[in-house]
Amino acid sequence: xxxxxxxxxxxxxxxxxxxxxxxxxxxxxxxxxxxxxxxxxxxxxxxxxxxxxxxxxxxxxxxxxxxxxxxxxxxxxxxxxxxxxxxxxxxxxxxxxxxxxxxxxxxxxxxxxxxxxxxxxxxxxxxxxxxxxxxxxxxxxxxxxxxxxxxxxxxxxxxxxxxxxxxxxxxxxxxxxxxxxxxxxxxxxxxxxxxxxxxxxxxxxxxxxxxxxxxxxxxxxxxxxxxxxxxxxxxxxxxxxxxxxxxxxxxxxxxxxxxxxxxxxxxxxxxxxxxxxxxxxxxxxxxxxxxxxxxxxxxxxxxxxxxxx
Amino acid sequence: xxxxxxxxxxxxxxxxxxxxxxxxxxxxxxxxxxxxxxxxxxxxxxxxxxxxxxxxxxxxxxxxxxxxxxxxxxxxxxxxxxxxxxxxxxxxxxxxxxxxxxxxxxxxxxxxxxxxxxxxxxxxxxxxxxxxxxxxxxxxxxxxxxxxxxxxxxxxxxxxxxxxxxxxxxxxxxxxxxxxxxxxxxxxxxxxxxxxxxxxxxxxxxxxxxxxxxxxxxxxxxxxxxxxxxxxxxxxxxxxxxxxxxxxxxxxxxxxxxxxxxxxxxxxxxxxxxxxxxxxxxxxxxxxxxxxxxxxxxxxxxxxxxxxxxxxxxxxxxxxxxxxxxxxxxxxxxxxxxxxxxxxxxxxxxxxxxxxxxxxxxxxxxxxxxxxxxxxxxxxxxxxxxxxxxxxxxxxxxxxxxxxxxxxxxxxxxxxxxxxxxxxxxxxxxxxxxxxxxxxxxxxxxxxxxxxxxxxxxxxxxxxxx
Numbered sequence: 001x002x003x004x005x006x007x008x009x010x011x012x013x014x015x016x017x018x019x020x021x022x023x024x025x026x027x028x029x030x031x032x033x034x035x036x037x038x039x040x041x042x043x044x045x046x047x048x049x050x051x052x053x054x055x056x057x058x059x060x061x062x063x064x065x066x067x068x069x070x071x072x073x074x075x076x077x078x079x080x081x082x083x084x085x086x087x088x089x090x091x092x093x094x095x096x097x098x099x100x101x102x103x104x105x106x107x108x109x110x111x112x113x114x115x116x117x118x119x120x121x122x123x124x125x126x127x128x129x130x131x132x133x134x135x136x137x138x139x140x141x142x143x144x145x146x147x148x149x150x151x152x153x154x155x156x157x158x159x160x161x162x163x164x165x166x167x168x169x170x171x172x173x174x175x176x177x178x179x180x181x182x183x184x185x186x187x188x189x190x191x192x193x194x195x196x197x198x199x200x201x202x203x204x205x206x207x208x209x210x211x212x213x214x215x216x217x218x219x220x221x222x223x224x225x226x227x228x229x230x231x232x233x234x235x236x237x238x239x240x241x242x243x244x245x246x247x248x249x250x251x252x253x254x255x256x257x258x259x260x261x262x263x264x265x266x267x268x269x270x271x272x273x274x275x276x277x278x279x280x281x282x283x284x285x286x287x288x289x290x291x292x293x294x295x296x297x298x299x300x301x302x303x304x305x306x307x308x309x
Numbered sequence: 310x311x312x313x314x315x316x317x318x319x320x321x322x323x324x325x326x327x328x329x330x331x332x333x334x335x336x337x338x339x340x341x342x343x344x345x346x347x348x349x350x351x352x353x354x355x356x357x358x359x360x361x362x363x364x365x366x367x368x369x370x371x372x373x374x375x376x377x378x379x380x381x382x383x384x385x386x387x388x389x390x391x392x393x394x395x396x397x398x399x400x401x402x403x404x405x406x407x408x409x410x411x412x413x414x415x416x417x418x419x420x421x422x423x424x425x426x427x428x429x430x431x432x433x434x435x436x437x438x439x440x441x442x443x444x445x446x447x448x449x450x451x452x453x454x455x456x457x458x459x460x461x462x463x464x465x466x467x468x469x470x471x472x473x474x475x476x477x478x479x480x481x482x483x484x485x486x487x488x489x490x491x492x493x494x495x496x497x498x499x500x501x502x503x504x505x506x507x508x509x510x511x512x513x514x515x516x517x518x519x520x521x522x523x524x525x526x527x528x529x530x531x532x533x534x535x536x537x538x539x540x541x542x543x544x545x546x547x548x549x550x551x552x553x554x555x556x557x558x559x560x561x562x563x564x565x566x567x568x569x570x571x572x573x574x575x576x577x578x579x580x581x582x583x584x585x586x587x588x589x590x591x592x593x594x595x596x597x598x599x600x601x602x603x604x605x606x607x608x609x610x611x612x613x614x615x616x617x618x619x620x621x622x623x624x625x626x627x628x629x630x631x632x633x634x635x636x637x638x639x640x641x642x643x644x645x646x647x648x649x650x651x652x653x654x655x656x657x658x659x660x661x662x663x664x665x666x667x668x669x670x671x672x673x674x675x676x677x678x679x680x681x682x683x684x685x686x687x688x689x690x691x692x693x694x695x696x697x698x699x700x701x702x703x704x705x706x707x708x709x710x711x712x713x714x715x716x717x718x719x720x721x722x723x724x725x726x727x728x729x730x731x732x733x734x735x736x737x738x739x740x741x742x743x744x745x746x747x748x749x750x751x752x753x754x755x756x757x758x759x760x761x762x763x764x765x766x767x768x769x770x771x772x773x774x775x
Contacts, residue, residue: 049454049458050415050419051415051418051419051454051455051458051460052418052419052420052421052458052460053458053459053460054454054457054458055457066734066735070734070735071733071734071735071736071737071768071771071772072735072736072737072740072767072768072771072772073734073735073736073737073738073771073772074735075737076737076738136542140602141598141599141601141602142599142602142603143602144602147599147602156598157751158541158599158601158602158751158752159601160601161541161542161544161600161601161602161752162601162751162752163750163751163753163754164753164754165754248408248543248544249544250544250753251738251739251748251753252753252754265411265412265415265416266411266412266415266430266451267408267411267412267431271411271430271431271438271450271451272448272449272450272451272454273411273415273451273454274448
């Protein structure tokens with residue numbers, strides 16, 4: 001017997017109720033997510049400028065050819081792609097680990113743990129511009145807090161305005177600081193679903209702290225681990241706003257997301273609006289996210305099946 | 310059961326409302342009802358506004374400008390006067406950072422969400438970077454894209470255009486025989502603000518050659534003062550400040566652009582290489598440490614403190630510097646980039662911001678009246694006095710410390726390289742070596758001028774197909 005638990009029966013118009021209920025969401029998804037995504041794919045084969053009324057011509061694979069193969073600009077684009085991967089790997093690993101450690105610490109019965117949870121989560125609710133301005137002040141090379149600390153050890157740095165390597169690393173630091181609160185909260189939520197009887201029984205059997213973590217917390221956290229893993233990967237691959245706010249256009253620091261913005265919205269040296277080219281760059285980014293996301297998803301699915309059954 | 314039905318029906322209503330909200334609500338007419346009994350109606354953007362009820366029409370003029378303290382202060386006062394002179398008109402002015410102007414103009418014009426724009430797309434220079442006959446395969450500049458998309462109004466026959474000098478109208482706001490705006494002034498940026506009192510105290514003359522500048526900096530730094538400061542936090546001031554070097558070595562900037570395209574000039578040979586070497590000296594030895602902690606405006610405030618001898622930047626900062634009321638005598642002198650003093654008498658610069666009108670503005674008459682008021686000689690003189698821009702109206706004068714310093718050099722005023730140059734498609738990021746001053750350590754990775762020059766030339770040739 002087919003029973004609809006929401007409406008009690010599948011007879012008459014009620015058969016269509018689920019479809020009607022889903023319709024607004026599907027409509028919004030098509031309108032806001034799927035439609036623009038498909039349009040971006042189409043735009044990537046054109047010379048669209050993004051200006052209302054401007055002609056749009058089909059140019060085939062020219063944008064991809066320029067992005068991947070033309071002159072030494074392609075070297076800069078490939079470098080930006082590799083830099084995006086590097087950013088993603090470091091941010092994912094550090095943010096994941098740090099979020100887990102913070103969650104483990106703040107899941108203990110400590111005095112003031114709510115205050116600490118709030119403190120670690122506060123950066124998440126700040127906008128990117130506020131986050132960027134705070135760190136610009138913190139890293140102000142003329143008497144800023146970090147410059148003063150450097151000075152204690154006789155060191156000096158231009159920080160965000162200096163060498164591309166350190167400037168890029170500072171963006172990684174800010175990205176992790178800004179988002180580790182979400183990772184921590186997801187882990188905390190996962191930890192609070194674990195049955196405390198498991199710990200109790202294991203302790204009676206003489207399990208150490210490490211064994212409790214390895215044999216109970218880690219496997220039981222599987223859904224939270226998988227969620228954080230995927231969110232961190234996708235979020236870091238798509239990050240670009242902090243690069244804009246903290247560094248602007250600085251040779252040797254661009255990531256793909258920033259490159260898409262700069263090309264599409266006339267931020268280059270000789271400004272021109274190239275949304276077709278930007279769309280091609282964003283499709284490259286899309287495939288990067290797709291491939292890595294697919295592999296990661298396969299891994300977490302396998303992991304979930306192994307630990308959760 | 311009734312509750313469940315109501316729930317589903319409610320969802321359907323919400324869905325229908327969402328669909329309605331996403332529809333095009335613009336019927337082509339806009340009607341605004343105000344507190345009084347007047348109703349202002351404008352149709353389609355073409356017909357003049359009509360008024361009913363016997364009172365002034367209520368119109369909101371949406372204006373987009375870029376951030377510059379002296380300029381925005383003037384615009385606030387101008388808008389108040391314009392509103393007072395035009396009852397019923399409200400000016401809704403948005404101010405955005407210069408770096409965000411391109412995005413704002415692109416999106417707001419496309420959304421028909423703005424009536425008047427200050428075309429200050431980096432490098433904020435009128436209709437610059439036009440495609441030259443020797444350039445092949447390059448993209449059209451943003452202003453040309455806007456015009457060809459029919460987003461900018463043709464103002465050729467508007468009488469207020471005649472208030473500006475012919476060369477400005479031709480070079481700064483014209484395309485294909487039509488005039489699209491008013492250019493509000495020029496700026497030079499190959500000079501440096503010079504602290505006359507500090508130099509006198511140290512017994513140093515205003516340097517007129519490169520060697521004299523190096524010697525002056527040595528003396529100034531040895532005294533515990535700083536030779537130069539800069540707004541390195543915004544990056545571009547570092548290379549804009551080095552412009553005097555490029556201008557001194559290549560007074561014919563159009564020829565430099567063409568030479569790089571044709572291969573007659575190479576970044577890693579002769580004068581070009583020497584220029585890049587001097588960029589390095591300027592960036593690493595003349596600028597004080599920590600300049601990346603200063604924005605462009607903050608650097609001017611820092612300079613006004615009095616213990617820095619030079620601030621190499623554009624004349625647009627003259628009014629802001631005066632606003633900080635520096636307690637010392639200052640002037641604006643050419644950056645002495647050449648060993649020959651005669652080569653250092655040029656000023657290189659650009660046509661700065663231009664006001665344009667959106668083609669589809671629903672308020673074309675008010676928008677034109679706004680530009681006409683900005684063009685009025687008395688208002689324009691007030692604008693020049695407030696901003697320190699070099700006038701583009703023949704009747705206006707720049708009567709200020711800056712004006713007095715710059716006037717003798719205006720005979721040698723030339724359009725700068727960045728207004729002409731467009732990098733070939735496919736060229737690498739180092740091909741724009743006129744910005745190289747910002748690429749040396751500690752601001753970026755380069756420590757060897759020759760290696761950077763070689764890379765710049767390789768990046769350029771990659772775009773030229775070499």
